[in-house]
Structures are given as structure tokens and as C-alpha cells.
Amino acid sequence: MGSKTEDAVKSFKGWQEALYLLEDETEAGKKTIKDAEKDKADRDKEKPEDVILKFDKDAKKKTYPAGKINAPKTATVGKVIEYILDIDIDNKNYKYKDKATEEDKKNIRWSLHVQGEAKTDKESTYITDKSKSGLYTYAKTEVVDNKIKLTIVFDKALKGKKVQIEQFRGTPDLSTKPDFVRTTTIKEPSTPKITIRDTAKLYLKIQGDDIESTEEERANDVLKSATFKIETPNTIHIYDDGKMSKLNLDGLKKVKYRYHDANGNKHDVCECKVYETWKMGRGSTSKEPIKSEKDSAQIVDYKAMNIKGVDAYKTYVLSNNDVYTEGKKIVTKNGSYTHLYYIASSEKITMIILPNGGLNYSGNNTLIKFKWHETLRKYSQPEVFAAFVGALAECGFSDIDSGGSSYKDGSSYPSRTHNNGYAIDTGYLDNTREQQFIDAMKKFGFISQLRGANKKKFNNTGNGGTLHDSHLHSGGSPKKGIKKFKPNYK
Structure with missing residues (x-):
């Protein structure tokens, strides 16, 4: 729409903000962004010597990695990810110790290896600095709640790659053995999702004192009374x-x-x-949860529903969102199984x-x-x-x-x-x-x-x-x- 005079005003009411509202535009989204900015500012203020541990060669070397790192399976570029380590003090028998000490922290070291890259120089994988260009922009090791914790922010250069985080005493194995390594896939930040969608109305109105023709005046009267309804697509x-x-x-x-x-x-x-x-990933017959994981899981008892022909008997939704199902024995050309384990991704x-x-x-x-x-x-x-x-x-x-x-x-x-x-x-x-x-x-x-x-x-x-x-x-x-x-x- 246009007007031949500069005095005419075009006003739009009820525009698309009423129809689409992104996650980062909500009050909760704005608070999340503000908190993240504050956390980054606090990390930037930390001195290198306060962040990364200095290995104590004289500390008692009786603390071993226990082979259990708790961490998400994916990480987002620029966002904090934490690796929480259980430790073992019983001669590599992997009996988890409940409380970690500063001495334990000085014995445990961390390694970061990018899958697919050469493994000749193990020392280059050590996490010893506050940041390493091309690998991470921030790293810190500390004892929190009696656990050893590595906090790290991955560099954008790792987008789409898989990294192995390994805890070790002498030198890292740089292997993919699950007892010693957490493999993390690095992904780019996601586009904010639309969190509110609703039916909206668009009102169009022209305001102005200088209407130059009868035709324009008629058009203006029509626009004043017109309502244009925009329906949110849902079909x-x-x-x-x-x-x-x-x-x-x-x-x-x-x-x-x-x-x-x-x-x-x-x-x-x-x-x-x-x-x-x-x-969920595809169902696997080769993985089963341990008893403690099943004991703490949310259980869905399909058998108790007494629906004829349902092959699933009982499902366990584990604390990490993985799903384990026990059921009727299934015979295939490659053997048989009575359970399937579905690994949850972080998306x-x-x-x-x-x-x-x-x-x-x-x-x-x-x-x-x-x-x-x-x-x-x-x-x-x-x-x-x-x-x-x-x-x-x-x-x-x-x-x-x-x-x-x-x-x-x-x-x-x-x-x-x-x-x-x-x-x-x-x-x-x-x-x-x-x-x-x-x-x-x-x-x-x-x-x-x-x-x-x-x-x-x-x-x-x-x-x-x-x-x-x-x-x-x-x-x-x-x-x-x-x-x-x-x-x-x-």
C-alpha cells in the first residue's frame, strides 16, 4: 500500500508476533540466555591456575579411574557439558568410592581425543589448559559433591565430530573401550523452536488527512472495516x-x-x-541394565494390562532415558531373544x-x-x-x-x-x-x-x-x- 503524501500513516495491528513466538523470545528463554551470558562472564574471569589441575607427582598413586563417566552422549558447541567421574581405590577392582578428595583429583587426569585423528602423541590429548584452540574454549577440573567433575565447552571446530573423553593415571589408552571412555558427538546450536502458535488476526488501517481522490477515500473506508484472519497451519x-x-x-x-x-x-x-x-536408537539384544538401574527405573507393566497378543511384558525407562523391554521369546533366523535395549539420544x-x-x-x-x-x-x-x-x-x-x-x-x-x-x-x-x-x-x-x-x-x-x-x-x-x-x- 502506498500514499501520495508523507502525512499518511500505515498501521498494522496484531502482526505475526501474536502467531509465532520463538523459545528465546519467551520470558523463560530470555532468562536462560541471560544466565548463560553471566556464567560465561564468570568463566572468563577465572585465572588459568584456578581452573586446570596441576598433576602432583608425589601424591599417593592409589586412585584409579573406575570406568564410569556420567555425561550426555552429545554436546552443543559453545555450551557447557560436564563429565562426572566415579573413582576406584581398591587395586583396579572397580569398586566405586563414594567420596573423592583433592588428592584423588591430583591423581586423575583427563584426555580428549578426536576420533579419526592420529594417536601418536598421547600428551597432546591431555586436558591441562583453560582452553586449546580448535578443541575447547574452556575446561576446569574440580571436586564437587564428593565427585570429580570436568567442565568443558567445545570449540566450534569440532562441530559434527566425535570426541573421546578418557580419565587415566599414567597415560591414556586412546581406545574406545566402554569401561574407560565416554564418546561424545559435538553438534551445532539448534535454531530456536516455535513455542507458541495460535490463530491470529491481522488488522490493516490507513490513517491520514490528505485523501486525494474519491477512489482512495472508498478504499480507505474498506480497509478501516476489514479484518484479515490468518489460520495457523495444523493439517x-x-x-x-x-x-x-x-x-x-x-x-x-x-x-x-x-x-x-x-x-x-x-x-x-x-x-x-x-x-x-x-x-530412541534401534533395539539391541546385546545390552542389559544392571540391577540398580532397573530398581530406580520407571516401570510400565504391559502384561498386567492383560491385552491378548502383546509381546512386551515389562518396560523399564532408565534414569538416562534409555528404554529396556522384557517380553515374549522371539525366534528369528539368527537366533532368539527375550529383551531389547533402546538407547536414547539427547535430542x-x-x-x-x-x-x-x-x-x-x-x-x-x-x-x-x-x-x-x-x-x-x-x-x-x-x-x-x-x-x-x-x-x-x-x-x-x-x-x-x-x-x-x-x-x-x-x-x-x-x-x-x-x-x-x-x-x-x-x-x-x-x-x-x-x-x-x-x-x-x-x-x-x-x-x-x-x-x-x-x-x-x-x-x-x-x-x-x-x-x-x-x-x-x-x-x-x-x-x-x-x-x-x-x-x-x-
């Missing part, structure tokens, strides 16, 4: 050609699913609640709560229907479910059942690869319709699909062994950068 649109719209889920509490058929009809299928949980992932009763939508000659079969895995990735809805609409079958996607915490026993809701199981149909459904799932983004070893060799499927004789597996979490599910965005 994933699924199209009959196999594509879907991309939706920013930050700050959303619910997401709607709308299917567009070939005739241009719109079908409002359902609405699902959105939530965040820790991102969160967005998931949805799937309709508890399945779907039974019909309208304008379109049927979108499925029911659950002996499962509690009613949580998934928002776009995985959108693709599933698209395939259901494409086929219009009335007898599809599903064994589910994942549990609320992102685990998925007995599956190793349903973690974070990247896959979904369905029961088999007759061979002709099964192939139609497989093709429809592929069309909407399910790259990988596994059939049973004793089932027909359907097109676009791989051999999933006898474990999949009872159901088709579609999708799966990415492995070594290879995606098993990829949405086709419009």
Missing part, C-alpha cells in the same frame, strides 16, 4: 497421487489429516494429539497418538478403514501415519488390521526397527489385494517392506524371515543414513 494434506504437504509441527498440540481424492473431494479423516519424547522427536479405535471413515465413495490387532503400539511419526492413511484411501479395503507402530516412549518390542514410530505392521490379505496394498504403501513413501519367509514373494518386498510370517512390515528407522521411509512432499 497434513494427503493427495491421491501419493504426495503430502509438509507441516511445521513446532508448537502444535494436534495435527489434522485431510485426504484429497482424484475428483477433488476433501476428506477430513481424523485428528491426532502431538507430543515429544526422547529419540527429542515429535510423535503422535494414533486413534485408539482405528479408523472407519467413509464419504464420497472413499473408504479409509483399519482396526488394531492385539497391540498397544498406538504411537507413530506424523508423516508415517499420513502415508498409511493415503494407502488405505487408495485401496479402500474394509478388512485391514494393524499390529501397530511403536510405544509412547519410542520403543517397539518385539521390533528393533519400529523405534520412534517409523514403521507400521499390517495383517496379510489375499495375495491379489496384498500386492495392491504393498504397491499403495510404496507409492506414499514406504521404501522398505518386509514379508514373511513362508509368504508369497510379493513385488517391492524383502525377506523378513519367519518373524514376519504373520504380518507385513512397512518402513523402519534409518540405518547408516539409508532411509526406510521417505514422504513424497507436494
Whole structure:
């Protein structure tokens, strides 16, 4: 809009600040930033001799690393990360000592090694200075709450790399043995997320005494009374050609699913609640928690729910957010297992709560229907479910059942690869319709699909062994950068 006079004023009310509010713009976000700035200023004031320990060669050398460092698995460039060390004083028998002393601190040393770099000069890995260009901008060793603590801020040069932090007495091993090393992945700071999203109105008004024509005056009267309503996007649109719209889920509490058929009809299928949980790695049979970790865990007793066919018996959510599940014995072509361990990363992932009763939508000659079969895995990735809805609409079958996607915490026993809701199981149909459904799932983004070893060799499927004789597996979490599910965005 414009005016021919300088006296005219254009005013905008209710602008986008009411619609999008970033985390660092909230009161809590501002306080976090202010506190971080103060902490950095305090660190800058510290003298080098007050920060890094000087090794005491005459101290009693009876203190050994205990092989247990408590620290996050990822660190952000420029932010403080802490490594808390348990120590051992019983001749390397690894019996943890509850209280560390200043003498213990002078015996324990720290090493920082960047994976993939040469390991010839061990002394170059010693953490002995307040900062080392290209490695860290701040480091401090101290005894806090009777524990030895290393506080460190990694340099931006390490972004995307993995570093090994190792405690040692004589010289570091520079190995990846889990008893001695904590491997940390360094990531760049994340972009502030949208924390508030709401419906907003945009009011436009022109103020000015110099209206030069009747046409401008009429336009001004219209603008004075006009209200422009901006709706916050909260819908994933699924199209009959196999594509879907991309939706920013930050700050959303619910997401709607709308299917567009070939005739241009719109079908409002359902609405699902959105939530965040820790991102889980694939299930592993080789790792188990110790008794103390299980004793302090939050327990979900699936067996007590008495749901027929549920293979998970009991899940332990550990204090570090890892998830360990015990369940029915599962036999595969490579052996058998009765438990799976899912390692939590330090980042969160967005998931949805799937309709508890399945779907039974019909309208304008379109049927979108499925029911659950002996499962509690009613949580998934928002776009995985959108693709599933698209395939259901494409086929219009009335007898599809599903064994589910994942549990609320992102685990998925007995599956190793349903973690974070990247896959979904369905029961088999007759061979002709099964192939139609497989093709429809592929069309909407399910790259990988596994059939049973004793089932027909359907097109676009791989051999999933006898474990999949009872159901088709579609999708799966990415492995070594290879995606098993990829949405086709419009």
C-alpha cells in the first residue's frame, strides 16, 4: 500500500508476533540466555591456575579411574557439558568410592581425543589448559559433591565430530573401550523452536488527512472495516497421487489429516494429539541394565494390562532415558531373544497418538478403514501415519488390521526397527489385494517392506524371515543414513 503524501500513516495491528513466538523470545528463554551470558562472564574471569589441575607427582598413586563417566552422549558447541567421574581405590577392582578428595583429583587426569585423528602423541590429548584452540574454549577440573567433575565447552571446530573423553593415571589408552571412555558427538546450536502458535488476526488501517481522490477515500473506508484472519497451519494434506504437504509441527498440540481424492473431494479423516519424547536408537539384544538401574527405573507393566497378543511384558525407562523391554521369546533366523535395549539420544522427536479405535471413515465413495490387532503400539511419526492413511484411501479395503507402530516412549518390542514410530505392521490379505496394498504403501513413501519367509514373494518386498510370517512390515528407522521411509512432499 502506498500514499501520495508523507502525512499518511500505515498501521498494522496484531502482526505475526501474536502467531509465532520463538523459545528465546519467551520470558523463560530470555532468562536462560541471560544466565548463560553471566556464567560465561564468570568463566572468563577465572585465572588459568584456578581452573586446570596441576598433576602432583608425589601424591599417593592409589586412585584409579573406575570406568564410569556420567555425561550426555552429545554436546552443543559453545555450551557447557560436564563429565562426572566415579573413582576406584581398591587395586583396579572397580569398586566405586563414594567420596573423592583433592588428592584423588591430583591423581586423575583427563584426555580428549578426536576420533579419526592420529594417536601418536598421547600428551597432546591431555586436558591441562583453560582452553586449546580448535578443541575447547574452556575446561576446569574440580571436586564437587564428593565427585570429580570436568567442565568443558567445545570449540566450534569440532562441530559434527566425535570426541573421546578418557580419565587415566599414567597415560591414556586412546581406545574406545566402554569401561574407560565416554564418546561424545559435538553438534551445532539448534535454531530456536516455535513455542507458541495460535490463530491470529491481522488488522490493516490507513490513517491520514490528505485523501486525494474519491477512489482512495472508498478504499480507505474498506480497509478501516476489514479484518484479515490468518489460520495457523495444523493439517497434513494427503493427495491421491501419493504426495503430502509438509507441516511445521513446532508448537502444535494436534495435527489434522485431510485426504484429497482424484475428483477433488476433501476428506477430513481424523485428528491426532502431538507430543515429544526422547529419540530412541534401534533395539539391541546385546545390552542389559544392571540391577540398580532397573530398581530406580520407571516401570510400565504391559502384561498386567492383560491385552491378548502383546509381546512386551515389562518396560523399564532408565534414569538416562534409555528404554529396556522384557517380553515374549522371539525366534528369528539368527537366533532368539527375550529383551531389547533402546538407547536414547539427547535430542527429542515429535510423535503422535494414533486413534485408539482405528479408523472407519467413509464419504464420497472413499473408504479409509483399519482396526488394531492385539497391540498397544498406538504411537507413530506424523508423516508415517499420513502415508498409511493415503494407502488405505487408495485401496479402500474394509478388512485391514494393524499390529501397530511403536510405544509412547519410542520403543517397539518385539521390533528393533519400529523405534520412534517409523514403521507400521499390517495383517496379510489375499495375495491379489496384498500386492495392491504393498504397491499403495510404496507409492506414499514406504521404501522398505518386509514379508514373511513362508509368504508369497510379493513385488517391492524383502525377506523378513519367519518373524514376519504373520504380518507385513512397512518402513523402519534409518540405518547408516539409508532411509526406510521417505514422504513424497507436494
